[in-house]
Amino acid sequence: MKRFLSAMILLSSIIIAQEYHVNKSEDNLVKFISDAPLENFEGVTNYIDGYMYLQSLDDLTDNQIYFEVDLTTLDTGIGLRNRHMRDNYLETNKYRFAFFQGKIGKLEKVLEDEYSAEVKGTMFIHGVTNEITINGSIRKIDSGFFIETEFPISLVDYNIDIPQLMFMKIDEVMQLQLKFYLESITQEEE
Amino acid sequence: MKKFYWNIVFLITLSTSAQVNWERERGEVQLPVELFHSTYAVNLPTAETIGSRELEIEISHRFIPTIKSGSKDFWGLDGPVINRLALSYGITSSTQISLGRSNLYDNYELSIKQKLYENDNELFPFMLTFNGGTAWNSDHPVIESSDSKAFQFFAQLVFNTMYDKKLGLGVVPSYLHNSHPACKENQYSFTLGTYLQFYLSEVFSIVWEYNPTVTGWRDYHNPMSFGLEIETGGHFFKIFLSNSTDLNQTQFLSGADKSFDDGDLRLGFMITRLLFL
Numbered sequence: 001m002k003r004f005l006s007a008m009i010l011l012s013s014i015i016i017a018q019e020y021h022v023n024k025s026e027d028n029l030v031k032f033i034s035d036a037p038l039e040n041f042e043g044v045t046n047y048i049d050g051y052m053y054l055q056s057l058d059d060l061t062d063n064q065i066y067f068e069v070d071l072t073t074l075d076t077g078i079g080l081r082n083r084h085m086r087d088n089y090l091e092t093n094k095y096r097f098a099f100f101q102g103k104i105g106k107l108e109k110v111l112e113d114e115y116s117a118e119v120k121g122t123m124f125i126h127g128v129t130n131e132i133t134i135n136g137s138i139r140k141i142d143s144g145f146f147i148e149t150e151f152p153i154s155l156v157d158y159n160i161d162i163p164q165l166m167f168m169k170i171d172e173v174m175q176l177q178l179k180f181y182l183e184s185i186t187q188e189e190e
Numbered sequence: 191m192k193k194f195y196w197n198i199v200f201l202i203t204l205s206t207s208a209q210v211n212w213e214r215e216r217g218e219v220q221l222p223v224e225l226f227h228s229t230y231a232v233n234l235p236t237a238e239t240i241g242s243r244e245l246e247i248e249i250s251h252r253f254i255p256t257i258k259s260g261s262k263d264f265w266g267l268d269g270p271v272i273n274r275l276a277l278s279y280g281i282t283s284s285t286q287i288s289l290g291r292s293n294l295y296d297n298y299e300l301s302i303k304q305k306l307y308e309n310d311n312e313l314f315p316f317m318l319t320f321n322g323g324t325a326w327n328s329d330h331p332v333i334e335s336s337d338s339k340a341f342q343f344f345a346q347l348v349f350n351t352m353y354d355k356k357l358g359l360g361v362v363p364s365y366l367h368n369s370h371p372a373c374k375e376n377q378y379s380f381t382l383g384t385y386l387q388f389y390l391s392e393v394f395s396i397v398w399e400y401n402p403t404v405t406g407w408r409d410y411h412n413p414m415s416f417g418l419e420i421e422t423g424g425h426f427f428k429i430f431l432s433n434s435t436d437l438n439q440t441q442f443l444s445g446a447d448k449s450f451d452d453g454d455l456r457l458g459f460m461i462t463r464l465l466f467l
Contacts, residue, residue, distance in 0.1 A: 019210055019211055019212070021212055024215075024216070047216070047219070049214060049215075049216065050212065051210055051212035053210050064210065066210075066212070068214075070216070070219060072218070072219050072221060073219050077466045078241060078244060078424065078464055078466050079222075079240065079241030079244065079283070080227070080240075080241070080424060080464055081423070081424065081464075083224055083227075084392070084423070086221075087355075087392070088392045096218075185211065
């Protein structure tokens with residue numbers, strides 16, 4: 001009996017799914033684009049972190065995907081604008097991270113190593129959570145995966161208030177671009 | 191009992207197999223100490239500098255007729271005016287250079303502002319900055335523009351602190367060399383400026399500034415000013431009442447011509463715009 005249970009425990013750890021972490025040494029990029037008339041600007045950071053957890057690309061049962069962005073690191077190129085963004089709009093002293101937690105719902109092979117994915121989950125920004133669906137691409141690379149996605153974020157949905165004063169030109173709907181690398185960590189630890 | 195124990199282990203193993211090992215590793219990012227919003231209070235500088243490769247354009251006016259002139263001079267807005275146009279550039283995130291010109295004696299001012307020390311502390315955040323430079327009176331009624339007396343120098347130490355991100359205090363000891371170019375004897379001035387700024391909202395704040403001369407030459411009165419600051423995106427709009435009409439630092443530090451107590455106040459404004467190169 002004991003031997004059987006031990007075998008079961010061993011087995012359960014063998015069929016453990018693969019876990020991939022954001023490879024922070026890679027060229028990851030998070031960018032938002034505000035495309036208001038007369039004044040468009042971008043904010044960028046490489047402070048993205050998180051994980052993906054799945055059996056394999058063929059078996060999507062029990063998969064998870066999570067990523068977070070440290071909003072204090074967003075740089076729009078102008079110090080004062082960064083300060084306004086942090087203090088007045090994103091309120092990063094209260095809500096330092098924006099994060100997304102979800103599951104890959106659909107996966108479609110588009111190229112040899114590339115899949116288009118539909119990920120459903122919860123986005124948390126500025127103390128507000130919203131259920132959203134993100135479409136992106138997952139490319140299989142040697143060390144893990146390369147994820148690329150672009151989707152709109154409406155500031156109203158996240159209770160981000162932009163005063164409509166003179167010269168304040170911010171797009172109500174920001175385009176978010178994410179590019180990041182995931183590396184497998186399961187092999188190293190088992 | 192043993193069986194029960196193994197069942198527990200089995201269950202735990204099953205449940206943990208879906209657990210992820212990921213943990214946040216990166217700590218908090220060190221943000222710069224940010225106290226006052228603008229690079230100026232009224233005339234005196236704050237400890238803030240503009241960011242690296244940023245350009246700040248400044249347009250300032252002081253209307254010479256006092257508000258006592260009433261509707262006849264439209265409370266001063268009819269002019270004439272003392273004006274200043276200036277450009278500042280951020281060489282690094284802690285060093286900026288500025289070139290300004292005031293129409294009073296066609297005074298050109300070249301200055302440098304350097305952050306010296308920042309104390310990142312919740313209870314007592316403070317910043318220490320140096321500001322100093324030289325000014326050339328290129329069209330003075332008494333002094334030839336080529337005369338060495340046409341040049342003035344100033345140096346300031348700017349101390350800023352802020353309480354609860356709302357109430358800012360600045361203390362600015364200044365030294366001015368050649369305070370009164372027309373005077374045969376070389377004059378100097380030491381002043382000890384103070385300003386307070388209260389941020390009412392993310393857009394509006396009120397500011398008060400006083401720059402008494404401690405020792406050395408001074409015009410008739412100590413300059414005192416108060417006004418409103420409006421902050422919108424990359425702009426600052428400031429509107430003041432002051433007994434001084436001087437704008438360039440070497441002219442302002444030498445004192446004011448009218449008395450604040452007598453209500454001889456003049457309207458003035460400053461507009462700055464930040465650009466990124």
